[in-house]
Amino acid sequence: MRYGFVAALAALAVVIAPAAKSQDAPKDVKGLFLMTDYPAVTVRPGETTTISLRLQNYDMPPERMDLSVSGAPPQWNAKLLGGGQPVDAAMAATNSSVSLSLRLDVPKDAPIGTQKFTVNAAGSSTKLELPVAVTLAKDLPAKLTLTPQLPELRGTSKSSFEYQLSIKNDSGKKETVSLAAQAPRNFDVSFTEQYGSQELNAVPIDAGQSKDVKLKVTPPNTAAAGQYKVQARVSAEDTSATADLGLDITGQPKLDLSGREGLVSTRATAGKETTVPIVITNTGTAPAEDIELSGSAPSGWKVTFNPQTVDRIAPNANKEVQALITPTDKAIAGDYITSIRAAARGESASSDFRVTVTTSTLMGMYGVGIIGVALLVMVGAVARFGRR
Amino acid sequence: MRREGSAFNGLGVVMLKELADHLTSIRFVVLELVVMALAVVTVYVAAQDIKNTVAEDPFLFLKFFTTSSGSLPSFLFWLSLFVPVVSIGLAFDSINGEHNRRTLSRILSQPIYRDALLFGKFLGALLTMAVALVVLWLLVIGLGLLFIGIPPGGDEIARAFVFLLVTIVYSGVWLALALLFSILFRSAATAALATLGLWLFFFVIWPVLAGEIAQIVVPPDPRYMALGLQTPGTAVLEQVLARLSPSTLFGEVVVALLDPTTRALGPIYLSQLQGAVLGAPLPLGASVLIAWPQIVGLLATTILLFVIGYVVFQRQEVRA
Numbered sequence: 001m002r003y004g005f006v007a008a009l010a011a012l013a014v015v016i017a018p019a020a021k022s023q024d025a026p027k028d029v030k031g032l033f034l035m036t037d038y039p040a041v042t043v044r045p046g047e048t049t050t051i052s053l054r055l056q057n058y059d060m061p062p063e064r065m066d067l068s069v070s071g072a073p074p075q076w077n078a079k080l081l082g083g084g085q086p087v088d089a090a091m092a093a094t095n096s097s098v099s100l101s102l103r104l105d106v107p108k109d110a111p112i113g114t115q116k117f118t119v120n121a122a123g124s125s126t127k128l129e130l131p132v133a134v135t136l137a138k139d140l141p142a143k144l145t146l147t148p149q150l151p152e153l154r155g156t157s158k159s160s161f162e163y164q165l166s167i168k169n170d171s172g173k174k175e176t177v178s179l180a181a182q183a184p185r186n187f188d189v190s191f192t193e194q195y196g197s198q199e200l201n202a203v204p205i206d207a208g209q210s211k212d213v214k215l216k217v218t219p220p221n222t223a224a225a226g227q228y229k230v231q232a233r234v235s236a237e238d239t240s241a242t243a244d245l246g247l248d249i250t251g252q253p254k255l256d257l258s259g260r261e262g263l264v265s266t267r268a269t270a271g272k273e274t275t276v277p278i279v280i281t282n283t284g285t286a287p288a289e290d291i292e293l294s295g296s297a298p299s300g301w302k303v304t305f306n307p308q309t310v311d312r313i314a315p316n317a318n319k320e321v322q323a324l325i326t327p328t329d330k331a332i333a334g335d336y337i338t339s340i341r342a343a344a345r346g347e348s349a350s351s352d353f354r355v356t357v358t359t360s361t362l363m364g365m366y367g368v369g370i371i372g373v374a375l376l377v378m379v380g381a382v383a384r385f386g387r388r
Numbered sequence: 389m390r391r392e393g394s395a396f397n398g399l400g401v402v403m404l405k406e407l408a409d410h411l412t413s414i415r416f417v418v419l420e421l422v423v424m425a426l427a428v429v430t431v432y433v434a435a436q437d438i439k440n441t442v443a444e445d446p447f448l449f450l451k452f453f454t455t456s457s458g459s460l461p462s463f464l465f466w467l468s469l470f471v472p473v474v475s476i477g478l479a480f481d482s483i484n485g486e487h488n489r490r491t492l493s494r495i496l497s498q499p500i501y502r503d504a505l506l507f508g509k510f511l512g513a514l515l516t517m518a519v520a521l522v523v524l525w526l527l528v529i530g531l532g533l534l535f536i537g538i539p540p541g542g543d544e545i546a547r548a549f550v551f552l553l554v555t556i557v558y559s560g561v562w563l564a565l566a567l568l569f570s571i572l573f574r575s576a577a578t579a580a581l582a583t584l585g586l587w588l589f590f591f592v593i594w595p596v597l598a599g600e601i602a603q604i605v606v607p608p609d610p611r612y613m614a615l616g617l618q619t620p621g622t623a624v625l626e627q628v629l630a631r632l633s634p635s636t637l638f639g640e641v642v643v644a645l646l647d648p649t650t651r652a653l654g655p656i657y658l659s660q661l662q663g664a665v666l667g668a669p670l671p672l673g674a675s676v677l678i679a680w681p682q683i684v685g686l687l688a689t690t691i692l693l694f695v696i697g698y699v700v701f702q703r704q705e706v707r708a
Contacts, residue, residue, distance in 0.1 A: 298663030332652040333674040335665035354665065358674050367684035374691035381695050385702035386395040387501050 030059045032092065032128060034121045040133040046108035047238065051132060053080075053100040055121060057092035063123040064091050069102065071117030077105040078117070090121070104134065112136050143171035143239040146232060154248040157223040157285065160216055163245050164194065167203070167234050168210035175236035178202040181215055182231040188218040189230065217247060225251035225285050251286030253315070255349035257342050260320065265354040271329040272360075273302075276353060280310065280342050281318040288313045288344040293321060297338040297355075300328030310342075323353075331357045398500030399508050406512025410478055411519070419474045420520055423466070424527065430463040431528050435535030446669065449540035450547060450646045452532045463528065464642060468635060471555060472562040472591070474520070476583045478513045479566035481576035483701065488576065492706050506701055510567055510694060517559040525552045543648075546672050551645045554679075557686050558638045562587065564693035571701045590633040598633075602626035623655045634689060637682040644679035653678060 033056045043049045055065060066089045072078040079086055081101045092098045102119060114135045121128040149164040169175050179200060181189040191200045194212040205211050215232055228247040233240060258264060260277040268274040282288045291310040295303030306322045313319050323340055336357060341350035410416050434455040438448065445451065456462035483506075486492040495505060529548065533539065540548070565586065569579040602625040609619040630636045640653045648669035652660075670678075 299659050301663075330657075330660060332656065332660055332664075333670055333678060334651040335668040336663045337665055338663065358671075359677055361677065364677055364680050367680050370684050370688050371691070374688045374695075378691055378695045378698070381699050381702075382395055382503060385699055386503050387393070 032057050032060055032063065032065070032121075032123070032126050034119060034128040034130045036130060036132070039131065040135070042135045042137050043104075043106055044138065045106050045110045045112075045136050048103065048105050049134075051102040051104070053102055053119065053130070054097045055090050055092045055100060056097040057094055060094060062091055062093050063126065064089055065121040065123045065126070065128070067100070068120045068122075069117060070120060072104070073110075073115065075107045075110070076115075077103075079103045080119070102132070106134070106136065110136055112138065144169060144175070144177065144234055144236060144241040146234050146241040146243045148232070148243045148245055151243065152246040152248065154250065156252040157219050157221055157225075157249050158252060160218045161247050163215040163217070163230075163232070164212060165215055165232060165243065166210050166212045167205060167241075169205040169207060169236075171207065171236070171239065174204060174206050175239075176202050176204045177234050177236050179213065179215075180233045180235070181217070182233065183217055184228050184230075186220040187223075187228070187230070188220075190216050192216060215245070217245075219247065219249055223249050223285075225249055251315070252284050253282055253286050253288035253313075253344055253347050254284030255288055255291070255313075255342050255344060255347055256281040256283050257340060257349040257351045259351075259353065264351055265356065266325070267356045267358065268325055268327050270327050270331040270333075270357055270359050273324050273326045274355075276323040276325060277320055278305075278323050278340060278351075279318050279320050280313060280349070282313040282315055284347070285315055287315060288347060291342050291344045293323075293340070293342050295323060295325070295338060295340045297325065298328070298331075298336055300330065301336075301338070302326040303338065303340070325353075325355060327355065327357050331359075333357055333359050395501050395503040396507060397504060398498070399504040399511075402500065402505055402508025403512040403515065406482075406509055407515050407519075410513065410516040415477060416474075416516065416520075419470070419477055423470045423474070423520075423524060426466045426470075427463060427524055427527055428531065430460060430466060431531045432535065433457045433460050434463065435532065438536065446541070447544055447547075447648055448536070448538060449529075449532055449544045450648075452528055453548070453551070453642075454646050464646070467524075467555065468591075468638060468642075471517075471521075471559045472587045472635070473584075475513070475517060475559040475562035476566045476580065476587060478516060479509075479563045480570055480580040480583055482509045482513065482567055483570045484574050484576050484579055485570070487574060487706075496706060502702060502706070503698075506567075506698055510563060513563050513567075514556070514560055517563065518556050521552060521555055521559070543672055547645050547648070547675070550672070550676060551642065554638070554641050554645065554683060554686070557683065557690065558634065560690040561634045561686055561693070564690045564697065568693050568697035568700070571697050571704065587635075591635045594633045595630055595636065598629035599626050601629055618655070620655060620657075627654050631682075631685070634686060637685050641679040641682045641686070644675050644682075648672075648675060650675065650678065653682070 035054045035056055036051055038051070041049065041051060067080050067087065069078045069080065079102070081087065081103055082090060082098065087100065090098045090100060114133055116131060116133045119130040119132060145168045147166050147168070149166070151163070153161045153163065155161060167177055169177070179191040179202060181191070183189045192198060192214045193200065194214055200213060203211055203213060217230055219228070226249060228249065230245045230247060231242055232245060233242045235241075257278060257280050260279055266274060266276045280291060289312050291313065293305040293308060293310070295305075297303050302325070304324045306324060310319050310321065325338060327336070334357060336355045338353045338355050339350050340353060341348055431452055434452050434457060437455050437457040438451055453464050454462050456465065483492070486495065496502060525548070529540065562583070566579070566583045569583045570576070573579040573582065602622050606619065606621040606625050608622050612619045644650045644653060649667050651664070651670065676683075
């Protein structure tokens, strides 16, 4: 019977509580009350829940009230907290209240059903009791939802994958939602605003509202072709939601061009053909096909290849071709740059070769001949006019 | 009457005697002292300049020859001035001097031919110049080491050595010319004046004159002038004319040897420079190949001038 009385009192307090807050204490209510806004709550096993309590004094002298909880299972670890620390007693001044909270660690294996227990406050003259009912339920309406608009994306290992995610806050209060994503090793993930480049770690969302964010996943350049999974996860203080996203990376050939043993210099004589071995390597993740070779050299130079095209290079394989470089006849001695380029469909590589041109020594021979003629003239003169 | 024996019998004796005469003559000592003083001053100033301004350079040592500082011209300029002057000074009276002292017939009464006398006189003078130039060359390199303290690289030494050889050849041109004039003119003063005049003409007047003649023969194209470029035909003709002067040839050889980045002597079409890596040094062989026509020109000029002098001398009446 007493239970019923106190419960009725508590219910009355709930009804009049907003009035009590906004105005002074009503004149016709007098006494000490132990109150809560919601004396019957539903929680999920394995969660920690907090029920806020209030010790209210209307027109009574302050009194020390010893607090206790009875009827709670010991594994639940029921604890009364006041001002952030465990308290065993509370004292409310006249016409004011003391905030308390009841913290419950509901174990994971707690049986489904309703658990009732009582919060007691005992003073020298007054005894207060507040029955609380906690119902355990497996499925609660989600407090956060995370919905990807396009959950499966496709691209090459060079592209970045952008997922639009909308986060909805269905809990009854404003939450700061932190964002995280789990991606394969060496994948780079970042959250940004939907329109903007600022990276985010958390977004505040008002009760009942939703917000769109963008998750950008950048795979490493070396990522092999294949399917990858990314899990996006949003969490607020007591709730979280996840979304599974998929990446389909298609392979991409990548060409690399250099001389044999990395040598990118050669010597050539003006007007004479010289052969430069060139190694084309496919460092990508898909075979390169129809590779065309071309060279750009100073004007008048001739650059051809043997063979002119390469049909196919498998990933991580290489092929050697010969570049035939002919400097122009009029080339003056010195170093020149010749670019050699290999282009497959949509992929190309180029390398600059340094060609040291030497001019023909034929001119030098002519010079020696002229000196020889001069010496012959001298010998002839000595023979003709000598010994006088 | 057919004479017997080698035409060059006694060549060595004449050559050594000439060498000894030159090295002990006051004239040579004075000229050498002036050149050496200039060498020390210019190299010292060049060293100061290099220390202060020149950035890291793989051919730092060659800069000693080419760096000029303010109003003081480079060592190279002094060299191109003094090599002809000293050469002419050594040889302008070699034959007519003997004539005038009436010693020629006395020498020729010895068992030596005129061949040996002329070859000996030329080689003796050339050897004197070679000794002087080697000393100068060593002086510059030694002073350079002293002032800068960086040892020269092998390629630099090789280039400087080829430069020394070319300088000796260049002095041969003026020796042969002076010898020729000393045969042609009986008066030593006339021979000296004619040789020096010819040198001054080639050194100062001819480069200007070559440009003027080229402009008259091939008038510059206004389209090239509007672009601020030289008309190719005019430029080529100007260069051909200028190269008739031994001093121009020597200057071009020196540029190719002492500046390893020189790719060509003479006008270059822009198309020839397309794709070229500018500032990359050439190997010594390529540099010599660029300057080879000029070197050949100097050598052949020396030989031909000497042969003309030789033929004239052989046919001359020497008794007086």
